[in-house]
Amino acid sequence: xxxxxxxxxxxxxxxxxxxxxxxxxxxxxxxxxxxxxxxxxxxxxxxxxxxxxxxxxxxxxxxxxxxxxxxxxxxxxxxxxxxxxxxxxxxxxxxxxxxxxxxxxxxxxxxxxxxxxxxxxxxxxxxxxxxxxxxxxxxxxxxxxxxxxxxxxxxxxxxxxxxxxxxxxxxxxxxxxxxxxxxxxxxxxxxxxxxxxxxxxxxxxxxxxxxxxxxxxxxxxxxxxxxxxxxxxxxxxxxxxxxxxxxxxxxxxxxxxxxxxxxxxxxxxxxxxxxxxxxxxxxxxxxxxxxxxxxxxxxxxxxxxxxx
Amino acid sequence: xxxxxxxxxxxxxxxxxxxxxxxxxxxxxxxxxxxxxxxxxxxxxxxxxxxxxxxxxxxxxxxxxxxxxxxxxxxxxxxxxxxxxxxxxxxxxxxxxxxxxxxxxxxxxxxxxxxxxxxxxxxxxxxxxxxxxxxxxxxxxxxxxxxxxxxxxxxxxxxxxxxxxxxxxxxxxxxxxxxxxxxxxxxxxxxxxxxxxxxxxxxxxxxxxxxxxxxxxxxxxxxxxxxxxxxxxxxxxxxxxxxxxxxxxxxxxxxxxxxxxxxxxxxxxxxxxxxxxxxxxxxxxxxxxxxxxxxxxxxx
Ligand SMILES: Nc1ncnc2c1ncn2[C@@H]1O[C@H](COP(=O)(O)OP(=O)(O)OP(=O)(O)O)[C@@H](O)[C@H]1O
Ligand SMILES: [Mg+2]
Numbered sequence: 180x181x182x183x184x185x186x187x188x189x190x191x192x193x194x195x196x197x198x199x200x201x202x203x204x205x206x207x208x209x210x211x212x213x214x215x216x217x218x219x220x221x222x223x224x225x226x227x228x229x230x231x232x233x234x235x236x237x238x239x240x241x242x243x244x245x246x247x248x249x250x251x252x253x254x255x256x257x258x259x260x261x262x263x264x265x266x267x268x269x270x271x272x273x274x275x276x277x278x279x280x281x282x283x284x285x286x287x288x289x290x291x292x293x294x295x296x297x298x299x300x301x302x303x304x305x306x307x308x309x310x311x312x313x314x315x316x317x318x319x320x321x322x323x324x325x326x327x328x329x330x331x332x333x334x335x336x337x338x339x340x341x342x343x344x345x346x347x348x349x350x351x352x353x354x355x356x357x358x359x360x361x362x363x364x365x366x367x368x369x370x371x372x373x374x375x376x377x378x379x380x381x382x383x384x385x386x387x388x389x390x391x392x393x394x395x396x397x398x399x400x401x402x403x404x405x406x407x408x409x410x411x412x413x414x415x416x417x418x419x420x421x422x423x424x425x426x427x428x429x430x431x432x433x434x435x436x437x438x439x440x441x442x443x444x445x446x447x448x449x450x451x452x453x454x455x456x457x458x459x460x461x462x463x464x465x466x467x468x469x470x471x472x473x474x475x476x477x478x479x480x481x482x483x484x485x486x487x
Numbered sequence: 488x489x490x491x492x493x494x495x496x497x498x499x500x501x502x503x504x505x506x507x508x509x510x511x512x513x514x515x516x517x518x519x520x521x522x523x524x525x526x527x528x529x530x531x532x533x534x535x536x537x538x539x540x541x542x543x544x545x546x547x548x549x550x551x552x553x554x555x556x557x558x559x560x561x562x563x564x565x566x567x568x569x570x571x572x573x574x575x576x577x578x579x580x581x582x583x584x585x586x587x588x589x590x591x592x593x594x595x596x597x598x599x600x601x602x603x604x605x606x607x608x609x610x611x612x613x614x615x616x617x618x619x620x621x622x623x624x625x626x627x628x629x630x631x632x633x634x635x636x637x638x639x640x641x642x643x644x645x646x647x648x649x650x651x652x653x654x655x656x657x658x659x660x661x662x663x664x665x666x667x668x669x670x671x672x673x674x675x676x677x678x679x680x681x682x683x684x685x686x687x688x689x690x691x692x693x694x695x696x697x698x699x700x701x702x703x704x705x706x707x708x709x710x711x712x713x714x715x716x717x718x719x720x721x722x723x724x725x726x727x728x729x730x731x732x733x734x735x736x737x738x739x740x741x742x743x744x745x746x747x748x749x750x751x752x753x754x755x756x757x758x759x760x761x762x763x764x765x766x767x768x769x770x771x772x773x774x775x776x777x778x779x780x781x782x783x784x785x786x787x
Contacts, residue, residue, distance in 0.1 A: 227589050229775050247776045249591050263583030267505040268498070279494035280590035324586075 180205040180363045181226070181332060186235035188221050188387075195221045197387035198235070203365060203380075205240075205331075208358040210374035210395075211367040212478060213384035219367040220260060222384075223336050227257045239332060253281070256325030260336035260367075262317045264310045270296070271305045274324060281328040288327070295323040299353060315346030319353060326357075333357065334365045339373065351377050371478055383478060407432065408450075410439045410457075411466030419462045426453055437465075494592070495600030496607065503608060512566075516612040519558060520619050527554035551623035553715050556637060559616060560644060560711060567605050567645045568669040571652030573662035574601040575773060580662065588775060595770035598657070602649035602766065609645050613638065633718050640714055640755070644707060647758050648673070650765035657769040676761075680706040698738035704750070704757040713751050723750060 181203040188196040196218040203209045213219050224230040226237050228247030237246045244250035268276070271292060278288030296302045299319040304312065312320065318338060325333060338354070339347050347370075355377060358364055368374055374381060375395060382392035391398060412419050419439060423431050429443040443450065450469075457464060503509050531547040575598075578584035587597060617634075624634055652669045659665035683699040691697075703709045709724075716724045725745035737745075744750050771777055 224585075229585055229588055231776050247774075249593075252589055252591055255589065257586070257589045259582070259585055261582045263578075263581045263586060265498070265502055265581065265583065267502045272498070272501060276494055276498045277586070277590060279491070279497070280587065280592045282591055328591075 180207070180240060181365070182236075182238040183222070183226070184236045184238070186222065186225060186237065187233045188218070188225060188230065189233045195387050196225070196232075199384075199387070199389050200235075201382055201389055201392055203363065205363055206358075206361060207363055207380050208354065208378045209363075209365045210378035210381035211365055211384065212369070212371060212374060212381055213367075214369070217384045218387040219384055220336055221387075223257075223334055223365070223367060227255055227334065228252060253328060254331050256328070256330035256333040258318075258321045258325045258333070258335040258338060260340060262314075262321055264317065266308075266310050268309050269305070270301065270307055270309055270312070270320060273309050273320065274327065277324050278327050283328070291327060292323075295326055298326075298356070299323045300349070313346075315342050315349065318342060318346070318350060322350075322353060322357075330362075332363045332365070336367050337369070338366060339368060339370055347373065406443065407470040408441050408443055409466070409468050409470070410441065410464065412437050412439065413463040413465045415457075415460065415462035418460045419457055422453070422456055422460060422462070429453075493596060493600035493603060495587075495597060496604040499601070499604035500607060509608075509611075512608075513612060513615055516562060517615060519562060520555060520616045523555055523558040524551065524619055524623070527551050548623075549627035549629065549719065552620075552627045552629055552633075553719065555616075555620055555623050556715070557711075559613060559620075559641065563609050563613070563641055563645050564648050564673070564707070567609055567648040568652035568655075568673065569666050570605040570608060571602055571649045572656045572659075572665035572669045574605070574653055575656035575769075576659055576662040576665050577656075579660070588773075593770075594774040595766065598653050598766055598770045598773060601656075602646065602653050605649045605652070606642065606645045610642070613641055629718070636714075636718070640711070643755055643758055643762075644711075647707060647762045647765075650762040650769065651676075654765045654769045654772075657772040677706060677708055680709070698740055700737065700741050701744075704744075704754045705761050706754075707758060710751070710754045710758060713754065717748060717751055723747070725750065 181201075183199055183201040186196055186199040187194065199218075199222060211219050211222075221230065225232045225246065228251060232246070238244075239251060239254050242250060242254075244254075265273070271289075274292040274295070275285060275288050278291070279285065283291075292305070293302070296305060299322055301316060301320060301323065304316065304320075309317070309320065322333075322335070322338070325335075335354075338350055342350060351373060354364060354366065366374065366378065378395060380392070380394050381398060383390045383398075410419065416434075416437070416439075420431070420434060423429050423439060423441055426443070428445050428449075429441050432440040432442055434440075443453075445453070454464070454467065527550065531550060535547050575584065578587065588594070592600075620634060620637070624631070648669075651672050652665070655665040655669040655672060656662070659668060680702040683702055687697060687699040713724050716722060723745055744753060
């Protein structure tokens with residue numbers, strides 16, 4: 180669907196996007212992750228035709244339309260990381276304004292507006308002034324606006340920034356909904372937990388470079404050092420620690436009064452064998468649980484722990 | 488294809504119609520016109536009473552028309568750049584400009600839509616001032632068709648000042664700077680067009696002006712002088728009955744252009760062309776595909 184090839188953007192001597200190549204297949208809900216200043220917004224703005232690339236190319240679908248061309252713009256719905264409002268404009272008129280900017284007729288826009296506002300749950304706000312809406316509502320209105328011309332690719336730049344938890348859930352539901360309707364969606368965000376619940380593939384970016392991209396399960400597999408396990412021990416701590424030290428592939432992260440935290444990359448059988456050994460050696464286990472491999476830890480590893 | 492409003496024009500008119508600014512603007516405009524009218528009337532009465540007491544006051548009433556027109560021309564020339572100079576930078580400040588650029592609106596239609604909406608807004612004012620103008624016409628004894636011509640020149644002037652404003656708006660990040668620069672720009676245009684003539688008078692001894700006046704075709708003030716001269720006296724500022732130039736004084740082109748009403752119409756065309764060029768330049772500047780650095784709004 181979206182092919183980014185060798186994309187580069189320089190600001191003077193500073194390289195914001197560095198030879199980025201990325202393919203997002205049709206129907207994907209793609210999460211675009213990276214710390215502040217990674218170059219996500221820059222990449223998105225280039226794709227949307229708001230910024231000229233220093234090198235490389237962007238292509239959507241099978242068309243050869245150039246970035247910034249009208250054909251390309253028709254295929255993209257863009258929700259920026261800010262929300263611009265006009266005072267004195269009602270929701271209905273706001274939709275009408277942008278619809279007519281795509282060359283649509285008011286009658287068609289009116290019909291579509293009803294459907295879209297229903298989709299984003301704003302039907303009752305049709306006659307309300309845009310600048311009086313709450314942030315979450317504005318954000319959803321922005322999504323509705325971006326869908327007006329029925330784009331095949333929807334790009335959202337940090338749709339969740341500044342939203343309260345409830346609004347985030349609503350936004351997430353909306354995006355899942357759109358995804359199930361067959362739209363290809365790209366979301367940039369820092370909030371990884373939300374992306375991992377929602378997206379089916381992600382790309383991680385840092386210092387203008389794409390570090391890794393792919394299906395979310397595949398990426399999770401890459402969590403180096405294995406998964407973190409918490410083992411609660413009532414008695415026999417010494418033997419437990421000894422067993423862990425002997426176990427190949429396991430690394431003790433911390434030992435507390437009655438809990439050992441280890442990183443272990445072994446398969447399920449090895450884990451059960453490990454537990455079996457501890458029980459054999461009279462270690463009294465009171466609890467055991469495995470942390471889900473978290474995107475956060477992966478992210479921290481890959482981006483070297485934060486901002487440049 | 489149906490003919491449709493530029494969406495920006497429609498939106499701008501809708502938004503301004505709801506704001507208090509329109510009401511206040513209208514109020515201020517009418518007030519200025521009324522005061523001008525009264526002042527002009529007072530002056531006329533003084534004149535007709537002074538030297539030749541008992542002379543006919545109606546003979547002087549024709550001066551109401553230029554007085555009111557000049558007042559309107561000044562207001563238009565001063566207000567339109569303010570509206571358009573804040574147009575692009577205002578959209579940028581409101582952060583709606585990027586969204587606009589991602590739609591199918593071409594940069595030129597964005598820019599011209601902005602100028603058009605400013606022109607329409609000022610034409611509301613002019614229309615509201617029509618009754619006073621009509622009065623000045625009737626008592627001044629001028630033909631109705633002149634009123635139409637006057638409105639046409641106002642449209643032309645608002646197009647020029649609007650496109651100067653939008654050009655500055657495209658280049659400036661902040662609205663205030665854009666407004667100031669467009670005023671400066673304005674005076675630069677007025678001044679520059681006189682430059683060849685000045686240089687000529689300083690450096691040539693024989694008083695031969697050559698074609699040094701041709702640039703004045705682009706000067707809106709000269710255009711208006713000519714316009715009023717044609718209207719009031721039926722002759723050109725370059726002299727009655729064709730031209731007072733002799734062929735030895737000016738170049739071939741100037742000599743012929745100064746005949747009849749040629750200068751006026753040609754000047755109108757030149758000013759229109761200039762405005763169009765400014766629009767093109769603004770559209771070029773606004774197009775993100777043309778500026779390699781891609782200025783971005785400051786982070787919140
Ligand atoms: N107009 C500009 N001129 C110079 N440098 C810029 C400009 N715009 C962005 N940059 C730089 O490019 C880099 C990438 O910025 P970008 O906005 O793409 O990051 P981001 O991944 O979207 O970050 P965030 O998560 O904060 O939104 C940053 O280091 C930024 O300072
Ligand atoms: Mg960003």
